[in-house]
Amino acid sequence: MHLTQELELFPDYKVTQMLFKEVKNAAALRQSAVEGKLQCALINPTMLVNHFQVLVAANKAVHLQKTGKMKTRNIYSEIIFNLSPTNNISEAFKRFGISDGDDGVMVVLVHNKDETELFSDIVAKVDGLQVPVGDISSLSDHAKIKKLYKVTPQEEKCGTLLDAVVCRMATKDVM
Amino acid sequence: MAAPEFLRKAEVIKQGAEARVYRATFLGNPTIVKERFPKRYRHPVLDEKLTHRRTLQEVRSILRCRRAGISAPVVYFVDYMSHCIFLEEIVSSSTVRDHIASAQQSGSCKQQDLEQLAERVGQILAKMHDEDVIHGDLTTSNMLLRCSPDNGEWDLVLIDFGLSYISALPEDKGVDLYVLEKAFLSTHPNTEALFEKLLKSYTASSKKSPAVIKKLDEVRLRGRKRSMVG
Numbered sequence A: 001m002h003l004t005q006e007l008e009l010f011p012d013y014k015v016t017q018m019l020f021k022e023v024k025n026a027a028a029l030r031q032s033a034v035e036g037k038l039q040c041a042l043i044n045p046t047m048l049v050n051h052f053q054v055l056v057a058a059n060k061a062v063h064l065q066k067t068g069k070m071k072t073r074n075i076y077s078e079i080i081f082n083l084s085p086t087n088n089i090s091e092a093f094k095r096f097g098i099s100d101g102d103d104g105v106m107v108v109l110v111h112n113k114d115e116t117e118l119f120s121d122i123v124a125k126v127d128g129l130q131v132p133v134g135d136i137s138s139l140s141d142h143a144k145i146k147k148l149y150k151v152t153p154q155e156e157k158c159g160t161l162l163d164a165v166v167c168r169m170a171t172k173d174v175m
Numbered sequence B: 001m002a003a004p005e006f007l008r009k010a011e012v013i014k015q016g017a018e019a020r021v022y023r024a025t026f027l028g029n030p031t032i033v034k035e036r037f038p039k040r041y042r043h044p045v046l047d048e049k050l051t052h053r054r055t056l057q058e059v060r061s062i063l064r065c066r067r068a069g070i071s072a073p074v075v076y077f078v079d080y081m082s083h084c085i086f087l088e089e090i091v092s093s094s095t096v097r098d099h100i101a102s103a104q105q106s107g108s109c110k111q112q113d114l115e116q117l118a119e120r121v122g123q124i125l126a127k128m129h130d131e132d133v134i135h136g137d138l139t140t141s142n143m144l145l146r147c148s149p150d151n152g153e154w155d156l157v158l159i160d161f162g163l164s165y166i167s168a169l170p171e172d173k174g175v176d177l178y179v180l181e182k183a184f185l186s187t188h189p190n191t192e193a194l195f196e197k198l199l200k201s202y203t204a205s206s207k208k209s210p211a212v213i214k215k216l217d218e219v220r221l222r223g224r225k226r227s228m229v230g
């Protein structure tokens, strides 16, 4: 169900994504993450076009951590910040982090080995239904994504929405 | 340093004067990596600054084009420490250069096809210049034809914005076209009429074209004078 991808640039690092629907304890999960008891990024899946968007954010987060250039406290907050098209940190959390009433959650982990224990620990903590990461397309809100990333109609003619979003994320620090 | 190590195992596809281009897999996707390396003869601090600026300009021009609906590779990641840009590989594509060359070989039946292509190039360049993007190295090798998997139509993708910059000056746009004209006519023999078609379409597509074409004429004249003298 989960999806694990090795970061080619950082061969010691892997990124795992787990998608949940019908989540009933979003508030408690968020609280645990804030307190540092839950080491992961909790992302609002309506803002994701697909898993590649998360990989781009995670790769950049590891790169910035290694070069001492992170803008936020840890690798997980940095992933959420990197998803956002703007440099406003609290805005990034509001849009891309989960809110207390949310019923969908994408859990993102950055790890070294195949951490089966870590995965089952997360699954145990989420009161919800785990679904394949590919199901993200049925949860994502394209209208909202287009608006937030300011994707122009002509831009969609020369590529996909994912292309536009990834480009914004990768280049936000130079615009 | 992650990127240099990663690139040591990647396939080099071009070794240029200021950059190497590689083909690799990145986040599971076919990717082109462009790495700018230091120039030893420049002062290290100055070199670092110039290299950084070139990388920024390349990324900015690509984004500006894409926003305007001009196809260019998606930027996946930029590493400002090692001056690497990770770009979408335009798969199942061929260069406009190869396309023109093979059409010319196969005879006159392709003439109409070529004219259509020239018109398309003219339109896209007009659009790019209307966005004030100067490509800086326009050649038929830096234009790719990609077949869309959805509808089977051809899409023209501009690549290699390594020498690009933003400018509204008709002179800069005129020189951009002049560079293309030189490259076009020397790469593809007997294509004067075809290039005229391209310019005609450029002229028709951009409101700002009269000033640009006027500059192009001036630059051509200067070029000719220079070659007569030297």
Ligand SMILES: Nc1ncnc2c1ncn2[C@@H]1O[C@H](COP(=O)(O)O)[C@@H](O)[C@H]1O
Pocket (backbone or CB within 6 Å): B013, B014, B016, B021, B032, B073, B087, B088, B089, B090, B091, B141, B142, B159, B160, B161
């Ligand atoms: N995004 C790309 N997709 C496919 N091929 C590319 C791409 N970028 C560069 N190339 C190829 O690599 C060569 C050198 O790249 P460049 O220095 O950007 O012109 C080009 O002539 C193309 O054949």
